[in-house]
Amino acid sequence: MTIHLQLVETRGLAGVGARPRVLDFVSFVVQSRHDTLSPAHGGTVPSPRRRDSCQIRRQIAACGLGGRDQPRKRMSETPISPHELAANESAANESSSSGDTYEIAIVGGGPAGLVATRYCLHAHLSTALVAPELGGKVGYPFVIRGMEPVDSVWGAQVVHECETAVARSPELKHIREQAAHLAHLPDGRFQVHLAGGSSIRARAVIVATGASAQRLYVAGEKEYWGRGVSFSAVSHAHFFKDRAVAVVGGSQRTLVATLELADIARHVYLILARPQAMQELPAAPLLRRQRNVTPFVGWEVQQIYGDDFVSGIGLVGSNGETRQLAVDGVFIQFGLLPNNELVRDLLELDEEGHIPIDHRCQTRIPGLFAAGDVTNIQSEQVLVAVGEGAKAALSAWQYLVTQH
Secondary structure (H helix, E strand, C coil), X not given: CEEEECCCCCCCHHHXXXXXXXXXXXXXXXXXXXXXXXXXXXXXXXXXXXXXXXXXXXXXXXXXXXXXXXXXXXXXXXXXXXXXHHHHHHHHCCEECCEEEEEEEEECCCHHHHHHHHHHHHCCCCEEEECCCCCHHHHCCCCCCCXXXXXXXXXXXXXXXXXXXXXXXXXXXXXXXXXXXXXXXXXXXXXXXXXXXXXXXXXXXXXXCCEEECCCCCECCCCCECCCEECCXXXXXXXXXXXXXXXXXXXXXXXXXXXXXXCCCCEXXXXXXXXXXXXXXXXXXXXXXXXXXXXXXXXXXXXXXXCCCEEEEEEEECXXXXXXXXXXXXXXXXXXXXXCCCCCCCCCCCCCCCECCCCCCECCCCCEEEXXXXXXXXXXXXXXXXXXXXXXXXXXXXXXXXXX
């Protein structure tokens, strides 16, 4: 919504339909896409680097209300005055020994971080993205032997489009380094310390560092990642309809994944290194009733093998016995470890190490937001991360607006 405070001079009905008079007035922009202007109007908006100037001069044809459907056009950006321009550019590009200052810094280049970055750019915030790589889990496609083409990849498409837009944006500062530490400064701003030794400052931060899978570290695991090896049954179970799979782990997450796959796969081999797991975990009684689940309790995976795709696993028992199982997929379900190193000393994390956030993606520290699998809203779904990233960006924008 854009609120216009117009100065309109009325001279009776004879003025209607006459040649429009051009008047000056003040405009307050209160919408996210405020760079769009109706075709009947001309005008200016503040530059993204001059957001402190909420008063701008615009010109409009007071009677320019033709009502015709015309293509919308972008408003041009012009300085208010040389003095104001210099002051605002200086504030936006503040530099010191501690590094450049931005309105917002986003840490993490996965689905949540990329979408948050794009939303911040749309809002004309001076933005820094701290991420060595872009794409996150979307950068690792998953395929199995004989898999039908996937018709709907909305989540991946959204992320790839954001990745392209972010990579081409001249307004974005993309810092291709790992963030090492985040500090909350006395003036309310944040300082992001980078692995290379430098740092940047920002008035708000979105942490979207994701989570890392706990691996087996056996032969074939890395080679077949995305070609039969998966760390998420939630994301990939549906690919294995009427196929044989193995589930490896030892937690409640392992058993839940096994139950999910038992409804889809032809047969599920459950590999549990700890014999106690079947007695300790709440889901264990349900597994005993599954006819297509074969537990291997006290066994460990020694290798994963195949050709172009996974075709089997090698097991070793506690007594040294070895077995080979023919499977099309291996689900390694030890769990995900949230990448929380950045805020470990700054925030109180939940028992699993996730960043607690509220419904607006806000942490307990004003100006510090988080999104994606690093938070307690983790879902391992790209579309959920996309939505959380968008929400975090909108919440951060609202925070910055109210802090002016």
